[in-house]
Amino acid sequence: MSTPALGRIIMWTSRPKGRNEDSVREWRMKGAGGEAAYGSRVALVTGANRGLGLETCRQLLARGLRVVMTGRNEDATKQALRGIGQTREGGKAIALRLDVTDPASIEAARGAAEEQLGAIDVLVNNAALLLFEDGDVLSIPKEGFQRTLETNLLGVIETCRVFVPPMAARGHGRVVNVSSGVGQLAKLSTYAPAYAISKVALNALTRILSETYRDRGVLVNAVNPGWVRTDMGGPEAPRSVEQGVDTAVWLATLPDDGPSGAFFRDRQRIEW
Numbered sequence: 001m002s003t004p005a006l007g008r009i010i011m012w013t014s015r016p017k018g019r020n021e022d023s024v025r026e027w028r029m030k031g032a033g034g035e036a037a038y039g040s041r042v043a044l045v046t047g048a049n050r051g052l053g054l055e056t057c058r059q060l061l062a063r064g065l066r067v068v069m070t071g072r073n074e075d076a077t078k079q080a081l082r083g084i085g086q087t088r089e090g091g092k093a094i095a096l097r098l099d100v101t102d103p104a105s106i107e108a109a110r111g112a113a114e115e116q117l118g119a120i121d122v123l124v125n126n127a128a129l130l131l132f133e134d135g136d137v138l139s140i141p142k143e144g145f146q147r148t149l150e151t152n153l154l155g156v157i158e159t160c161r162v163f164v165p166p167m168a169a170r171g172h173g174r175v176v177n178v179s180s181g182v183g184q185l186a187k188l189s190t191y192a193p194a195y196a197i198s199k200v201a202l203n204a205l206t207r208i209l210s211e212t213y214r215d216r217g218v219l220v221n222a223v224n225p226g227w228v229r230t231d232m233g234g235p236e237a238p239r240s241v242e243q244g245v246d247t248a249v250w251l252a253t254l255p256d257d258g259p260s261g262a263f264f265r266d267r268q269r270i271e272w
């Protein structure tokens with residue numbers, strides 16, 4: 001092992017323990033509410049043409065943010081934009097093609113978004129696939145894991161690669177990774193193994209990204225929306241999309257002293 005690598009490990013392990021817990025606690029004690037001061041910021045949401053992504057856009061727009069709705073199908077995303085309208089003065093939404101598995105489309109979306117609305121302050125990594133829901137872990141073909149991880153994990157990494165460093169350079173940003181209770185390591189079951197593994201990995205990414213950008217004004221958190229009535233969740237799910245996105249919208253509009261590197265459900269911190 002080279003000396004610089006060892007140096008990094010020593011620096012990391014010597015960090016004060018429990019820093020994430022402390023930041024959440026301090027922030028709660030201060031009673032910071034978020035949202036209020038967030039109008040005029042620019043938010044980009046992936047997988048925004050339907051489901052939780054679409055409702056996230058609707059609620060961010062209603063709070064006065066400018067919103068970049070993105071989807072891998074441009075027509076469907078433009079149709080979704082027409083559906084939500086421009087609901088509040090100051091708020092504005094546009095629709096762009098962005099396939100999280102196509103890095104060129106992410107770069108192109110960044111250029112178009114910056115030209116039309118300005119630099120991205122908030123990134124909501126919402127797009128995901130749920131494949132082989134009922135399969136036994138070893139019955140899922142390699143391609144099933146590859147497709148799942150390509151979208152749910154690598155797609156988030158590639159999207160962050162484009163949008164997060166510019167946030168850090170400006171000293172301000174919010175990243176919300178839409179995870180799942182299915183990816184809660186403490187409660188793993190045999191349900192949807194490829195999807196569950198992708199969400200566990202997404203949670204790991206959340207913590208690493210949070211640590212990487214902790215001192216540069218970028219707050220990175222993961223959210224479990226609960227079981228929600230969408231195409232993915234199905235009609236039997238107990239939660240509405242409005243309930244499902246509440247915590248993601250809250251995390252997207254945190255004040256500067258808000259938490260980072262944590263996993264939330266219903267605005268409460270949950271274990272990984």
Ligand SMILES: NC(=O)c1ccc[n+]([C@@H]2O[C@H](COP(=O)([O-])OP(=O)(O)OC[C@H]3O[C@@H](n4cnc5c(N)ncnc54)[C@H](OP(=O)(O)O)[C@@H]3O)[C@@H](O)[C@H]2O)c1
Pocket residue numbers: 046047048049050051052053071072073076098099100101125126127128129151155178179180181224225226227228229230231232233234237
């Ligand atoms: N619904 C639930 O009960 C539930 C529970 C826990 C977590 N979640 C999470 O919540 C998020 C949203 O889920 P949802 O219920 O709204 O699911 P959904 O209705 O199936 O929507 C998924 C969205 O992801 C998009 N997408 C898939 N692959 C993409 C790609 N390569 N590039 C860009 N967009 C892509 C889809 O676009 P297309 O229309 O083009 O396919 C669609 O817009 C996901 O991260 C999911 O894991 C949902």
